[in-house]
Amino acid sequence: MPVLANKLILTVIEPVRAFTSLPSVEARNLMCHHDIRKRKDTMTNLEYRRIYLDNAATTPMMPGVLAAMEPYLTSDYGNANALYREGVIARQALEGARETIAEAIGASPTEVVFTSGGTEADNAAINGITAVMRQKYGRIKAGNHLICSAFEHHAVLESIKSRKQDGFLVTQVKPRRDGFIHLQDLQAVLTEQTMLVSVMTAQNEIGTVQPVRELADLTHQVKSLNPTGVLFHTDAVQALGKIPFNVREAGVDAASFSAHKIGGPKGIGALYLCRQTPFIAQIRGGGQELGRRSGTQNVAAAVGFAKALELTLERQQHEMNRLAQLRDLLAAELLSLDRRISLSVPIDPTRHLPGLLAVTVQGLESGTLILHLDDAGIAVSGGSACSTGSLQPSHVLTAIGMSRSLALGALRFSLGSATTEADIPIVKAALARILNHG
Ligand code: PLP
Numbered sequence: 001m002p003v004l005a006n007k008l009i010l011t012v013i014e015p016v017r018a019f020t021s022l023p024s025v026e027a028r029n030l031m032c033h034h035d036i037r038k039r040k041d042t043m044t045n046l047e048y049r050r051i052y053l054d055n056a057a058t059t060p061m062m063p064g065v066l067a068a069m070e071p072y073l074t075s076d077y078g079n080a081n082a083l084y085r086e087g088v089i090a091r092q093a094l095e096g097a098r099e100t101i102a103e104a105i106g107a108s109p110t111e112v113v114f115t116s117g118g119t120e121a122d123n124a125a126i127n128g129i130t131a132v133m134r135q136k137y138g139r140i141k142a143g144n145h146l147i148c149s150a151f152e153h154h155a156v157l158e159s160i161k162s163r164k165q166d167g168f169l170v171t172q173v174k175p176r177r178d179g180f181i182h183l184q185d186l187q188a189v190l191t192e193q194t195m196l197v198s199v200m201t202a203q204n205e206i207g208t209v210q211p212v213r214e215l216a217d218l219t220h221q222v223k224s225l226n227p228t229g230v231l232f233h234t235d236a237v238q239a240l241g242k243i244p245f246n247v248r249e250a251g252v253d254a255a256s257f258s259a260h261k262i263g264g265p266k267g268i269g270a271l272y273l274c275r276q277t278p279f280i281a282q283i284r285g286g287g288q289e290l291g292r293r294s295g296t297q298n299v300a301a302a303v304g305f306a307k308a309l310e311l312t313l314e315r316q317q318h319e320m321n322r323l324a325q326l327r328d329l330l331a332a333e334l335l336s337l338d339r340r341i342s343l344s345v346p347i348d349p350t351r352h353l354p355g356l357l358a359v360t361v362q363g364l365e366s367g368t369l370i371l372h373l374d375d376a377g378i379a380v381s382g383g384s385a386c387s388t389g390s391l392q393p394s395h396v397l398t399a400i401g402m403s404r405s406l407a408l409g410a411l412r413f414s415l416g417s418a419t420t421e422a423d424i425p426i427v428k429a430a431l432a433r434i435l436n437h438g
Contacts, residue, residue: 050379052416053423062417065304080296093299098112105272114289114302121258125255145194149198149199178345186215194222197233200237202242204237208351209353212234212250239353241309242261254272254273256269259301267298268302323415327356327357331343342359344359360411366382380411
């Protein structure tokens with residue numbers, strides 16, 4: 001682990017450790033050299049499988065994905081832009097992957113741009129669209145207003161914030177306490193100056209699925225000073241594969257995706273750009289991806305992304321039902337366990353990610369809970385971000401109006417293909433032990 005990252009973690013973990021009996025950071029790093037898929041019960045000395053409940057952070061590659069990628073890392077290593085045979089083989093694989101992804105999201109292949117992940121896709125969408133405004137319309141003050149929700153992923157928030165330096169006006173729409181962006185709240189901030197709105201499809205920390213179609217329609221109805229009209233971008237990183245998502249049905253002009261959230265490799269994503277969406281490349285060079293994203297394409301990763309998506313969609317309906325049942329069971333078990341545990345947002349099953357459960361534990365900090373759960377063999381994440389050495393509540397939870405003290409005790413359980421019903425009593429028992437002794 002880089003020294004700086006280690007230092008940062010130390011500043012957070014050490015104060016937590018002082019109040020508990022957790023091992024030091026050095027000891028934890030050593031522990032991590034052991035097989036992390038196993039955990040050892042210190043009482044019985046028996047080894048168990050670890051329970052990984054952080055699938056919204058990342059997922060293991062699905063069986064079959066690595067095998068599909070392998071030839072393009074070894075024998076078929078050609079540059080997809082070369083004219084000779086090796087290039088043709090690589091290009092066919094790349095374009096095949098693009099077609100699979102395009103078909104899955106309801107786009108045409110030329111509307112899909114491969115990126116290095118969701119973060120780059122978000123940055124490219126915001127910067128590439130707003131760059132058109134700057135370049136084409138220069139100092140004209142019309143159409144320099146950007147809107148995003150206050151609980152966007154930092155990839156969107158930071159991209160939008162950075163546009164302020166270039167003279168753009170930025171408005172953040174606040175979600176309500178139910179975890180949704182309401183139409184009237186967007187309506188209230190849209191103006192004829194607005195050029196771009198960005199609202200994510202599925203919220204990564206609380207799991208609410210936003211009314212993107214309605215928000216996009218509302219956005220498109222605005223009479224804009226911009227010749228392009230008001231455009232709508234959605235970060236669909238947490239939606240792809242987990243719920244049905246189609247760019248045409250969603251009515252969006254741009255959308256971002258990432259492979260590693262759905263059993264694909266890390267370091268690959270895609271940006272959907274509707275044919276009419278004005279865009280200026282942010283990464284320039286050899287003009288790959290029809291001039292929208294230069295750089296030699298990662299063929300193996302693109303193939304892995306397409307394979308993971310294909311496999312995910314084959315089982316989507318089944319997994320949606322299975323995970324929603326497990327989520328509800330886990331919610332019921334945790335709520336009945338201790339009065340200090342409550343849901344971060346109410347769960348409306350028709351508008352919630354099937355595998356995501358966000359709770360808060362009153363009076364405890366998520367850092368402490370995460371480390372104790374880790375010791376019990378369970379991987380979950382919290383809602384807190386580490387910032388300047390102190391625990392800060394998540395911007396998502398404060399945006400929905402949760403109090404700081406409650407937000408500090410946030411836990412996110414994100415279930416995945418390996419999660420089974422048998423995991424739930426183990427999680428419950430571990431949390432019970434922590435709450436009773438922690
Ligand atoms: N957007 C959302 C909603 C996410 O959850 C994530 C990942 O955490 C990203 C963007 C960033 O994706 P990537 O890790 O591929 O850069």
